[in-house]
Amino acid sequence: MEELQKSRKEIIRQAKEEAERMLQESNARIENTIRTIKEAQAEKEKTRQARQELTDFRTSLDALASKEHEEKIAQKIKKLKKIRLHREGTDQLVTGAIALVAIAAILWTTLDNKIPFWAFVVVFGTVYGIVLNFYRCPVRYLNVEDTSKLVVAPADGKIVVIEEVENAPYFGDRRLMISIFMSLWNVHANWFPVDGKVKFVKHVYGNYHKAWLPKASEENEHADVMITTPEGVDVLCRQIAGAVARRIVTYAKEGEECFIDEHLGFIKLGSRVDVYLPVGTEVCVKMGQSTTGDQTVIAKLK
Numbered sequence: 455m456e457e458l459q460k461s462r463k464e465i466i467r468q469a470k471e472e473a474e475r476m477l478q479e480s481n482a483r484i485e486n487t488i489r490t491i492k493e494a495q496a497e498k499e500k501t502r503q504a505r506q507e508l509t510d511f512r513t514s515l516d517a518l519a520s521k522e523h524e525e526k527i528a529q530k531i532k533k534l535k536k537i538r539l540h541r542e543g544t545d546q547l548v549t550g551a552i553a554l555v556a557i558a559a560i561l562w563t564t565l566d567n568k569i570p571f572w573a574f575v576v577v578f579g580t581v582y583g584i585v586l587n588f589y590r591c592p593v594r595y596l597n598v599e600d601t602s603k604l605v606v607a608p609a610d611g612k613i614v615v616i617e618e619v620e621n622a623p624y625f626g627d628r629r630l631m632i633s634i635f636m637s638l639w640n641v642h643a644n645w646f647p648v649d650g651k652v653k654f655v656k657h658v659y660g661n662y663h664k665a666w667l668p669k670a671s672e673e674n675e676h677a678d679v680m681i682t683t684p685e686g687v688d689v690l691c692r693q694i695a696g697a698v699a700r701r702i703v704t705y706a707k708e709g710e711e712c713f714i715d716e717h718l719g720f721i722k723l724g725s726r727v728d729v730y731l732p733v734g735t736e737v738c739v740k741m742g743q744s745t746t747g748d749q750t751v752i753a754k755l756k
Contacts, residue, residue: 547589554578584638591643594715594748601649601714602684605735605753607745608647608691608718609727610640613752616741622730623672624680624690630731632752634745636721644718645748646681647729648689648755652706653680660695677704677719681712687755690730693721715748731755 557578561571596606615633622629636642660675675695682688693702704719706712721727729752736754739745745752 547586550582550585554582588638588642590641592641594645594746596714596748603755604714604751605647605689605729605731605755606645606714607634607739607747607750607752608644608729609634609636609642609745609747611636611727611745613739613741613743613745614726615728616737616739618733619730622690623678623692625688625730628733629690630733630735630737630753631728632731632737632739633726633728635726641747642721642725643747644691644693644720644727646679646706646712646714646716646718647691647752648681648683649713650681650683650689650711652708652710652712653682653688654708655679655704655706657702657704675702677702679704679706679718683755685755687732689755690728691718692728692730693719694726694728695721696725729753 558571558575561574562568565571596604598604611634613632614635615631617631618628619631620628622631656678658676658678677693679691679693680688681691693704695702701722702719702725703721706718712718731753732755734756736756737752738754739750739752
């Protein structure tokens with residue numbers, strides 16, 4: 455009987471010890487779990503703070519970029535010449551209109567037969583309409599947020615040359631030349647093909663070959679505007695007088711900043727504009743393609 459009680463007590467003791475050991479192990483596991491959870495929560499909080507800081511930083515960068523973009527757009531809009539008829543034709547159009555009205559009035563009041571009057575109105579009214587069309591200057595704005603590395607058509611017309619030329623003017627090396635021929639029916643206002651800063655402006659007097667001929671680029675009277683883009687790439691824009699065009703007007707000034715959407719100049723009557731770009735530039739137009747000044751992207755700089 456005594457042995458049974460001893461055995462019973464021993465079993466109870468061992469059971470208590472085992473229960474205490476298991477309780478200690480369980481408490482240790484719980485403490486480890488709690489510690490792991492706290493560490494995970496702390497790490498999660500650090501991650502959240504880091505993400506918040508990154509978000510705030512990105513927001514600041516976006517706000518700064520947006521502000522710079524808005525300032526650039528505002529500067530563009532400020533310099534954009536909002537005119538429907540080009541100022542280069544104001545004197546001719548006003549003088550012509552006065553002369554037409556005066557002559558028409560004389561014919562109407564002095565002749566009983568109105569046929570000369572109507573003949574005059576039809577013929578010279580048509581001519582005046584053609585001249586009016588020639589001097590039109592639509593307000594244009596390139597609807598692109600980022601114009602960096604874009605090269606837009608500096609004139610309305612048709613692509614007549616896409617080729618690499620040796621010993622390009624001023625560069626002395628191989629360059630890609632894209633040429634646009636402007637007919638009598640095209641808008642003859644010219645736009646800056648790229649954003650940047652005007653490096654220099656030069657006017658060279660010469661012959662008046664037909665503007666689409668290859669030799670016209672070198673031998674005809676022309677005005678050269680070298681532009682350095684924000685990325686440091688030099689782009690040459692050459693206004694060329696044609697067989698009929700005898701006056702080139704250039705508004706670009708050395709040292710001034712220039713932007714796509716801003717008028718570079720004007721060429722009276724049929725003429726041509728050449729753009730010289732680095733070899734390897736991505737060409738976005740093809741031969742014979744019609745272009746719209748300040749709207750058609752003709753190339754993308756690398």
